[in-house]
Amino acid sequence: MDNLLEIKNLNLFFKGDKQEYQALYDLNLSFEKGKVHAIVGESGCGKTMTVMSVLGLIPKTAYIKSGEILFSGENVLEYKASEMRNLRGNRISLIPQDPMTSLNPLYTIENQLVEAVQAHIKVNKRHALRKVKEVLALVKIPNIENILKSYPHELSGGMKQRVLIAMALLGNSELIIADEPTTALDVTIQKQIMDLILEIQRELNVTVILISHDLALISNYADTVTVMYAGHVVEKADAKEFLSNVKHPYSMALLNSLPSANTGAVLKVISGIPPSLNEKIDGCKFHPRCQYAEAGLCDIESPKLEEKCKSHWCACYKVSGCL
Numbered sequence: 001m002d003n004l005l006e007i008k009n010l011n012l013f014f015k016g017d018k019q020e021y022q023a024l025y026d027l028n029l030s031f032e033k034g035k036v037h038a039i040v041g042e043s044g045c046g047k048t049m050t051v052m053s054v055l056g057l058i059p060k061t062a063y064i065k066s067g068e069i070l071f072s073g074e075n076v077l078e079y080k081a082s083e084m085r086n087l088r089g090n091r092i093s094l095i096p097q098d099p100m101t102s103l104n105p106l107y108t109i110e111n112q113l114v115e116a117v118q119a120h121i122k123v124n125k126r127h128a129l130r131k132v133k134e135v136l137a138l139v140k141i142p143n144i145e146n147i148l149k150s151y152p153h154e155l156s157g158g159m160k161q162r163v164l165i166a167m168a169l170l171g172n173s174e175l176i177i178a179d180e181p182t183t184a185l186d187v188t189i190q191k192q193i194m195d196l197i198l199e200i201q202r203e204l205n206v207t208v209i210l211i212s213h214d215l216a217l218i219s220n221y222a223d224t225v226t227v228m229y230a231g232h233v234v235e236k237a238d239a240k241e242f243l244s245n246v247k248h249p250y251s252m253a254l255l256n257s258l259p260s261a262n263t264g265a266v267l268k269v270i271s272g273i274p275p276s277l278n279e280k281i282d283g284c285k286f287h288p289r290c291q292y293a294e295a296g297l298c299d300i301e302s303p304k305l306e307e308k309c310k311s312h313w314c315a316c317y318k319v320s321g322c323l
Contacts, residue, residue, distance in 0.1 A: 004175060004207045005031040005054065010052060010067035012231075014277060021277035023049055023062070024231045028305070030176075036208045037202060038239070040215060040254070041276050046231040054096060057086040066192075070177070081213045090120050093168035095178040099160035099185070101154040109163055110148035117170050119237065137168045139196060158189040169204075176201070179211045184230050194221055216258050219243055227251045230275050230285035233305055237312040244269075247314040249290045264281035284316070292318045 012024035024046050031037045039047040052058050054069055056076065061307040074085065087092075096102040096131045104112060110129070113136075118130040139162045152160060161181065168176055175268050178197060182190040192219060198221055201208045212218050219239065220227060226236040235248040246252055253270045272289040275281055283300050297317050305315040 002033050002035045003030045003227075004072065005029075005209075006068075006070040007050070007054070008068040008070065009038060010050075011065045012049060012058065012062060012070065013064045013065050013161040014059075014062050015277070022231065024053070024275055025302075027067070027233060029209055029233065029236070031163065031209060032224075033207055034205045035223040036198065036202075036210055036221055037224045037226070038210045038212060038218035039226045039228060040218060042213060042270075044230075044274050044276075045228040047228050048179055050228070051094075051179065051209055051211060055088055055092060055177070057088075086120075089116065090171040091173060092175045092177065093171060095161075095164055095168050095171040095176060097180040097183050099157055099164055102164055103160060104243050105152050107151075108148065109150055109152070109155075112320065113148075113163070113167060113170065122170050123170055132166075135169050136163075138165045138169065138200065139163075141166070157185050158192060158195075161185065161189075161193050162196070165193075165200070169200065173208045175204055175209065177209045177211070180213075182214075182217065183212070190217070197221075215254050227254070230281075232285060232315065233313075234286065234300070234316070235311075235314045236305075241309070241312050245309070245312065245318045247308060247312065248316050249292050249318070250286045253289075294318065303318075 002289060003222070007027050007029040010024055010027040011022065013022050027050060039050065041047050049058065053064060054076070056088045057078070064077060069077050071087070071092070075190060079087065110132070113132040114125055114128045117131050133144055136147065141147055141159070141162050141289055147155070147159070172316065181197065185193065194217065197208065200206070210218060210222060222239045224236065225239050225242040227234050227250065229250050230262065235242070235251045246255055256268045257270060270289060281288065284290070284293070284298045284303055287298040290298065293299070296319070303315045305313050305316050308314045308319055
């Protein structure tokens with residue numbers, strides 16, 4: 001297995017007025033080259049903060065206390081600011097969360113894409129524009145000349161997202177991070193965008209990290225699934241194994257909360273709300289919301305992430321091995 005990216009024992013904290021709050025706990029993740037890796041969980045679980053750590057774009061109030069982030073074997077946490085700027089946009093690209101607000105409304109699409117090329121490659125505007133048109137064709141944008149002269153507000157949400165995908169491909173990206181790439185798009189456009197990302201991933205053999213809260217979406221596109229809760233990885237496995245043999249109670253609750261094809265079925269919800277950073281919970285962070293929690297066990301010490309089956313990891317005292 002050839003891993004492009006490895007996160008080892010990552011601990012991230014936020015500085016408060018009088019104390020600090022931990023947001024990521026001993027994260028250990030690996031991302032194989034040429035695969036689509038999904039990270040899922042409710043808002044606030046730490047999935048976006050994890051990938052922002054890879055990009056070196058964490059908030060000023062946050063800091064990484066310990067751990068390593070190895071990209072092609074090099075610890076990017078030791079990079080200088082100039083080295084990180086060279087890495088971002090060239091070898092690692094980001095498709096941001098909201099296509100409606102991620103483009104500058106004051107500049108045309110051409111201005112923004114040409115600038116993105118010239119920020120990383122020393123070429124004149126003519127060569128940069130040629131590169132832009134090649135990438136826009138790759139993401140299947142029609143009427144390229146018209147789109148280039150347009151301002152963001154003149155484009156639909158789906159077209160904006162295609163432009164952002166094109167922007168992510170302007171460098172020589174080995175890793176593309178797609179942070180909720182279908183936010184605010186209708187279901188039909190969501191499928192078009194995800195099909196496009198998958199097609200590009202296969203054609204260019206790049207690695208994709210897909211951030212989402214939508215298990216129904218990732219079930220059709222991911223090769224591996226990592227479930228996060230309150231800054232912890234609670235389950236990770238190959239996608240097929242995960243969906244056929246889900247183990248952690250939180251993962252089960254996420255799957256059970258999906259709308260059913262049976263229109264008469266009652267929609268199941270997860271009781272309670274995710275904990276805030278300043279909320280102290282002993283033991284498993286999920287135990288206050290878990291129907292299987294056992295007093296004197298789950299509320300004492302946080303369970304370790306263990307391999308319950310071959311390549312299927314889970315952090316839960318109540319989960320046994322393979323079926």
